[in-house]
Amino acid sequence: MGNGPWVHDRLMRNRHGRVVEDEMLTAKQAGELLKCSKSNLYKLIDVGMLPASKIGEKRGYRIRKSDVCDLLNKNADLILET
Numbered sequence: 845m846g847n848g849p850w851v852h853d854r855l856m857r858n859r860h861g862r863v864v865e866d867e868m869l870t871a872k873q874a875g876e877l878l879k880c881s882k883s884n885l886y887k888l889i890d891v892g893m894l895p896a897s898k899i900g901e902k903r904g905y906r907i908r909k910s911d912v913c914d915l916l917n918k919n920a921d922l923i924l925e926t
Contacts, residue, residue, distance in 0.1 A: 867909040871896075874907040878916065888915070 869877070874894075875885045888894040889905060894915055896905040 868906045869909050869912065871905050871907065874909075874912050877909075877912050 871882050871885055875882050878885065878888075880888075885894070886905075889896045889907075894907060895911050896907045898904075899906050
């Protein structure tokens with residue numbers, strides 16, 4: 845059983861250029877970083893603004909921390925432009 849090509853999607857480089865695995869967050873943790881409710885977080889996922897992986901039927905979503913940071917940076921850039 846191999847790791848499959850999806851493993852490369854979760855990899856990122858640290859400041860030294862070494863490949864490290866991206867931290868996965870729960871919906872609650874991602875919501876805390878974004879300072880939004882879980883229902884608003886689910887809206888961001890539903891409209892495609894925040895990529896997430898569904899874990900089972902009842903366990904919810906897992907979101908890459910780098911995707912949360914990207915969304916925060918994108919929104920900060922939009923605010924600065926106006």
